[in-house]
Amino acid sequence: MNVPTSILTLIIGIVITLASGWVSQNNGLMPTAAAAEAVEIDRLFTAMIAIATGLFLLVQGALLYSLFAFRRRDGDETDATPVHGNVSLEIVWTAIPAMLVLWLGIYSFDVYQSIDSAGTMGSTHMAHQHGGMETVVAAGEGTPAPSDPVLLATQGNRADGPLAQAIATEVIDPLIVNVDGLQYAWLFTYPDTGIVSGELHLPINRSVTLNITARDVIHAFWVPEFRLKQDAVPGQVNHLNFQPTKEGTYPVICAELCGAYHGAMKTRSIVHSQTDYQAWVDSQLVAHNSSTTAVAQRSDPSPVSVLEQHATAMGLPDHWPDHGHEHSLSTLPPDWLEASSLDPSGS
Amino acid sequence: MTQAQATHLQEVEVTPWREYFSFSTDHKVIGIQYLVASFVFYLIGGVLAELVRTELATPASDFVTRETYNELFTMHATIMIFLWIIPSLTGGFGNFLVPLMIGARDMAFPKLNAIAFWIIPPTSVLLLMSFFVGPASAGWTSYPPLSLITNKAGEAIWILGVILLGTSSIMAGLNFLVTILKMRIPSMGLNDMPLFCWAMLATSALQLIATPVLTGAMVLLGFDLLVGTAFFNPAGGGDPIVYQHMFWFYSHPAVYIMILPAFGLISEILPVHARKPIFGYQAIAYSSIAISFLGLIVWAHHMFTSGTPDWLRMFFMIATMVIAVPTGIKVFSWVATVWGGKLNLCSAMLFGMAFVSMFVVGGLSGVMVASVPFDIHVHDTYFVVAHLHYVLFGGSVFGIYAGLYHWFPKMTGRMLNEFWGKVHFALTFVGFNMCFLPMHVLGLQGMNRRIAEYDPKFATLNLVCTIGSYILAVSTLPFLVNAVWSWLRGPQASGNPWKALTLEWTVPSPPPVENFEVDPVLLIGPYDYGRHCLLPQPVARSAPVTNVEAKTADLSAPRQSEENINQ
Numbered sequence: 048m049n050v051p052t053s054i055l056t057l058i059i060g061i062v063i064t065l066a067s068g069w070v071s072q073n074n075g076l077m078p079t080a081a082a083a084e085a086v087e088i089d090r091l092f093t094a095m096i097a098i099a100t101g102l103f104l105l106v107q108g109a110l111l112y113s114l115f116a117f118r119r120r121d122g123d124e125t126d127a128t129p130v131h132g133n134v135s136l137e138i139v140w141t142a143i144p145a146m147l148v149l150w151l152g153i154y155s156f157d158v159y160q161s162i163d164s165a166g167t168m169g170s171t172h173m174a175h176q177h178g179g180m181e182t183v184v185a186a187g188e189g190t191p192a193p194s195d196p197v198l199l200a201t202q203g204n205r206a207d208g209p210l211a212q213a214i215a216t217e218v219i220d221p222l223i224v225n226v227d228g229l230q231y232a233w234l235f236t237y238p239d240t241g242i243v244s245g246e247l248h249l250p251i252n253r254s255v256t257l258n259i260t261a262r263d264v265i266h267a268f269w270v271p272e273f274r275l276k277q278d279a280v281p282g283q284v285n286h287l288n289f290q291p292t293k294e295g296t297y298p299v300i301c302a303e304l305c306g307a308y309h310g311a312m313k314t315r316s317i318v319h320s321q322t323d324y325q326a327w328v329d330s331q332l333v334a335h336n337s338s339t340t341a342v343a344q345r346s347d348p349s350p351v352s353v354l355e356q357h358a359t360a361m362g363l364p365d366h367w368p369d370h371g372h373e374h375s376l377s378t379l380p381p382d383w384l385e386a387s388s389l390d391p392s393g394s
Numbered sequence: 395m396t397q398a399q400a401t402h403l404q405e406v407e408v409t410p411w412r413e414y415f416s417f418s419t420d421h422k423v424i425g426i427q428y429l430v431a432s433f434v435f436y437l438i439g440g441v442l443a444e445l446v447r448t449e450l451a452t453p454a455s456d457f458v459t460r461e462t463y464n465e466l467f468t469m470h471a472t473i474m475i476f477l478w479i480i481p482s483l484t485g486g487f488g489n490f491l492v493p494l495m496i497g498a499r500d501m502a503f504p505k506l507n508a509i510a511f512w513i514i515p516p517t518s519v520l521l522l523m524s525f526f527v528g529p530a531s532a533g534w535t536s537y538p539p540l541s542l543i544t545n546k547a548g549e550a551i552w553i554l555g556v557i558l559l560g561t562s563s564i565m566a567g568l569n570f571l572v573t574i575l576k577m578r579i580p581s582m583g584l585n586d587m588p589l590f591c592w593a594m595l596a597t598s599a600l601q602l603i604a605t606p607v608l609t610g611a612m613v614l615l616g617f618d619l620l621v622g623t624a625f626f627n628p629a630g631g632g633d634p635i636v637y638q639h640m641f642w643f644y645s646h647p648a649v650y651i652m653i654l655p656a657f658g659l660i661s662e663i664l665p666v667h668a669r670k671p672i673f674g675y676q677a678i679a680y681s682s683i684a685i686s687f688l689g690l691i692v693w694a695h696h697m698f699t700s701g702t703p704d705w706l707r708m709f710f711m712i713a714t715m716v717i718a719v720p721t722g723i724k725v726f727s728w729v730a731t732v733w734g735g736k737l738n739l740c741s742a743m744l745f746g747m748a749f750v751s752m753f754v755v756g757g758l759s760g761v762m763v764a765s766v767p768f769d770i771h772v773h774d775t776y777f778v779v780a781h782l783h784y785v786l787f788g789g790s791v792f793g794i795y796a797g798l799y800h801w802f803p804k805m806t807g808r809m810l811n812e813f814w815g816k817v818h819f820a821l822t823f824v825g826f827n828m829c830f831l832p833m834h835v836l837g838l839q840g841m842n843r844r845i846a847e848y849d850p851k852f853a854t855l856n857l858v859c860t861i862g863s864y865i866l867a868v869s870t871l872p873f874l875v876n877a878v879w880s881w882l883r884g885p886q887a888s889g890n891p892w893k894a895l896t897l898e899w900t901v902p903s904p905p906p907v908e909n910f911e912v913d914p915v916l917l918i919g920p921y922d923y924g925r926h927c928l929l930p931q932p933v934a935r936s937a938p939v940t941n942v943e944a945k946t947a948d949l950s951a952p953r954q955s956e957e958n959i960n961q
């Protein structure tokens with residue numbers, strides 16, 4: 048009896064493992080991944096779904112089996128054989144979840160570091176004032192970015208892999224967009240050009256930093272295809288850094304309840320090819336030429352503060368699993384390559 | 395026979411119905427007051443939920459106005475949390491069961507107990523009256539600055555209501571803590587307590603520690619709203635994030651206030667109907683305490699997108715994930731309890747097993763949302779709506795139903811109808827999963843929560859959810875009819891219809907006013923099923939005996955039970 052039981056256990060174990068693996072690979076639950084960060088998060092999601100499916104099948108299977116196998120027979124008024132516990136079994140089902148959780152914690156931490164490359168996902172008291180925002184609150188919880196150029200340089204040298212190179216390049220030139228949430232619209236301001244837009248236009252394969260705030264109540268910036276969300280809190284500037292990797296049009300959704308028309312607070316994010324993006328910028332500049340006075344008041348972050356922001360990013364190559372991202376410098380426009388010659392690691 | 399006790403202790407006294415509308419200090423009356431009152435609120439909260447789902451049956455905002463929609467889900471959550479799950483589990487089952495289970499004649503502070511209950515009816519009337527002035531509509535989380543600028547009168551009433559209900563909850567928590575620690579019969583050590591008492595111990599500690607912080611947040615929010623201070627209002631230099639910290643410092647533990655007692659109920663119900671001892675008593679008991687403690691240091695996992703600093707996100711992520719360990723211990727122990735049993739698949743047991751099954755789904759999605767990078771995607775989406783309903787409906791409400799089927803005979807002296815119980819179970823199980831399972835997909839795909847209108851690509855799944863919610867609504871009807879009819883003219887219940895071993899089953903159904911004529915003395919543990927393979931077995935002597943006597947009696951099995959009945 049013992050041998051068949053253990054073989055049966057083995058078979059069940061294999062079936063559950065295979066099923067979990069299959070579900071994690073073929074669930075199709077996530078929408079398109081349109082940013083480098085989304086790929087990372089999906090990898091984490093896949094791992095979690097595999098574990099969750101395994102545990103789900105294990106527990107539900109045991110319950111269902113009990114439901115049929117252990118139902119009381121008619122007329123049987125006796126109790127079942129008493130079992131009060133089993134120390135080794137209890138140690139196993141304490142230790143295995145503990146190890147799983149530990150592993151998941153470390154993996155999540157790893158993924159978080161890679162998506163929050165600049166370490167600025169926390170709120171900061173930004174140097175620049177947003178329009179009409181007199182009371183920028185020092186929340187006292189901002190992440191002070193290290194500004195030591197030596198550190199910056201040494202860490203930059205460790206950069207390897209195409210994505211890391213891309214990051215090293217973008218430290219000089221991430222696209223900065225100031226995001227304003229208001230009932231019930233999004234406003235995107237491009238400090239480098241002064242463009243103000245109701246839609247978020249982004250060039251592909253270029254790092255973006257969003258400085259997110261709100262004018263009235265709390266909103267939340269969310270693009271499901273980027274897998275990224277950050278609250279827009281009045282009186283505070285929150286950040287998001289990411290890199291769109293797939294051309295297309297994606298919804299920008301307000302994810303924090305902000306009033307009656309919360310569900311209607313939507314716009315689009317369009318990821319362009321480099322040329323299309325430049326064309327869009329040019330067309331906007333022509334259109335906005337006469338009316339950029341208000342926008343000009345928004346002070347741009349100085350290159351130094353941008354560097355500071357990204358200082359921690361330079362340490363990241365260690366944490367980037369090499370997943371063969373497609374972005375390489377060759378896909379970037381010529382002017383951007385020029386900018387890369389200012390790589391701090393070479394200074 | 396144990397049942398013989400029923401006939402022995404006078405005639406079964408049925409509490410006159412007027413008693414239930416009075417300022418009674420009898421813990422059993424108060425327990426039933428809580429249960430009945432909270433069930434009424436469950437129905438009201440359910441109606442609000444059905445209105446919400448009806449609006450969401452189609453992508454456009456075409457059933458109620460957008461303002462009304464926000465009011466509906468705000469009041470739905472408020473009522474379900476503060477007027478249904480918390481009062482029914484702690485106030486209802488806690489009051490009815492704890493003194494009986496530990497051999498006490500009442501709670502430690504009977505008057506305080508009655509006051510705690512009687513705060514609820516006027517407060518609930520107040521909250522419901524706010525529908526006439528436009529109720530709170532900023533979500534049950536009531537984040538400023540939004541909560542400071544919409545439906546001010548309703549918001550003020552809401553704040554007052556939450557403060558009052560919180561006060562009631564603190565009173566109840568204090569009462570349970572003292573009762574459990576101080577009023578057990580001498581022969582019952584902490585480790586002889588039924589697991590429901592352990593769960594209530596852990597719950598009441600949370601009520602005492604966390605609720606005052608919520609009260610504090612509400613007072614400050616009230617000042618911002620009514621006096622124009624700027625504690626949380628950024629327009630005056632306040633910090634809305636501080637409110638979120640204070641709110642979640644209570645409201646995450648509140649999840650455990652809503653689920654720990656249900657854990658306790660399940661730990662009672664499964665062994666009785668599986669005819670098997672609970673598997674790993676101490677692990678289940680201590681994991682309640684562990685969950686209670688850990689529950690206090692995870693609150694900011696609700697704020698992973700609030701611009702929270704990185705180190706804080708990591709700390710709260712790890713702390714939250716660690717809770718999976720004691721929770722997993724419970725789940726595995728329950729499965730092991732059922733495994734190899736002789737399952738009596740009555741309605742109570744079906745709800746009990748379904749509790750484990752549904753709670754596992756909510757627990758697994760809970761670990762997923764604890765992971766910061768993933769939560770950044772699904773925070774404030776229908777994935778979270780699915781997760782929380784698997785915990786609070788699949789968990790807490792299934793647990794409440796299991797408890798109602800299990801203890802209804804004890805509470806009323808009447809048996810519920812099993813056939814309609816199973817119909818109720820089947821409809822609830824199907825409706826629940828149909829309503830909430832698709833929400834996981836909706837959230838992952840990009841549907842955010844608290845919206846009256848949504849992208850047409852989500853229409854099909856939403857329609858499925860709405861139909862599921864209608865099935866869920868219909869499922870309450872068989873229960874209601876069954877409960878009312880059975881209470882009035884169901885078959886008489888004996889003192890111990892399930893042949894259970896905890897102390898509440900040693901007294902008649904319903905129990906007499908003073909519970910026990912003399913202090914019972916424990917003879918065996920609460921889960922010693924299968925010990926003598928002979929039923930029923932004596933649980934306790936109702937006459938005081940010396941320790942030596944108890945020990946010897948313990949060993950001389952099987953015994954005739956008359957000896958401990960007819961003193």
Ligand SMILES: [Cu+2]
Pocket residue numbers: 228229230231265266267301302303304305309312
């Ligand atoms: Cu919004």
Ligand SMILES: [Cu+2]
Pocket residue numbers: 645646647649692693695696
């Ligand atoms: Cu929580």
